[in-house]
Amino acid sequence: DLTAWGVSAATITPHKLHGPTGVGFLWLDSGVDIRAALRGGEQQLGTRPGTEPVALVIAAAEAIRIACEQQPTAAEHMADLRNQLESELVRRHPTCLIHGRQAPRLPSTTCLSLPGADRQSLLMSLDMAGVACSSGSACSSGSSPPSHVLLAMGASKSLVDSALRFSVSRFSTKAEIERAIELISRQFSKAEGFSTVDNSVENGWR
Incomplete structure (x- = not known):
């Protein structure tokens, strides 16, 4: 529960969980504003150019699900x-x-x-x-x-x-x-x- 941790932002790197490389997740708490290094389209909320690699995102999500399930x-x-x-x-x-x-x-x-x-x-x-x-x-x-x-x-x-x-x-x-x-x-x-x-x-x- 990232909100319970009191963090403002967190990144998740799937390859640390045997997921794919070339994709990652950024979690931002409500109210956190970030300054974009490169301007992008609305599909990335204006924070970066490019489009999400859907196949990698799905694979990363599945790797995280398996990792959480098998963690103990x-x-x-x-x-x-x-x-x-x-x-x-x-x-x-x-x-x-x-x-x-x-x-x-x-x-x-x-x-x-x-x-x-x-x-x-x-x-x-x-x-x-x-x-x-x-x-x-x-x-x-x-x-x-x-x-x-x-x-x-x-x-x-x-x-x-x-x-x-x-x-x-x-x-x-x-x-x-x-x-x-x-x-x-x-x-x-x-x-x-x-x-x-x-x-x-x-x-x-x-």
């Missing part, structure tokens, strides 16, 4: 796979630290650090091994600055410099996670300059 079981499934990934990597590599592990968080993503390893080198080696991951958010793709979010959380330089983000979805399988663990662990083991970290210092993030 999907969230549990993703959290189980994410926890399996985290727990096994920490067991194999005690210096591995999971950011925000004790905090309420999305079930589908994890951000972890391996102090002493270089995130860019790991990113490339994992990509070549067939594991898709990132060293930051999608918004920062193509750039290499360290995560401003981790810096704002007070994470040390060694943790920020070795941080990678992994994601799972409701379509991910246990076999895929087990395979990913093997590949990630293998690349971690090849990384040089491991350092010892006391996970308890990081407010119980381990």
Whole structure:
């Protein structure tokens, strides 16, 4: 209930829910006025040119309906796979630290650090091994600055410099996670300059 949240505007991105790309939704609270960047026709209430892609809109609406319907079981499934990934990597590599592990968080993503390893080198080696991951958010793709979010959380330089983000979805399988663990662990083991970290210092993030 967006009105109950008290928000003035909200955007919905269907491809985050396994819907189509190239379409999105904008919700505006009553009384909110926006200034158009490009002038358009009345079919878009004068806010932008062009016509809605009806097929994409219908597909996006259906993806959202399915996502809402499956949300409880999907969230549990993703959290189980994410926890399996985290727990096994920490067991194999005690210096591995999971950011925000004790905090309420999305079930589908994890951000972890391996102090002493270089995130860019790991990113490339994992990509070549067939594991898709990132060293930051999608918004920062193509750039290499360290995560401003981790810096704002007070994470040390060694943790920020070795941080990678992994994601799972409701379509991910246990076999895929087990395979990913093997590949990630293998690349971690090849990384040089491991350092010892006391996970308890990081407010119980381990």
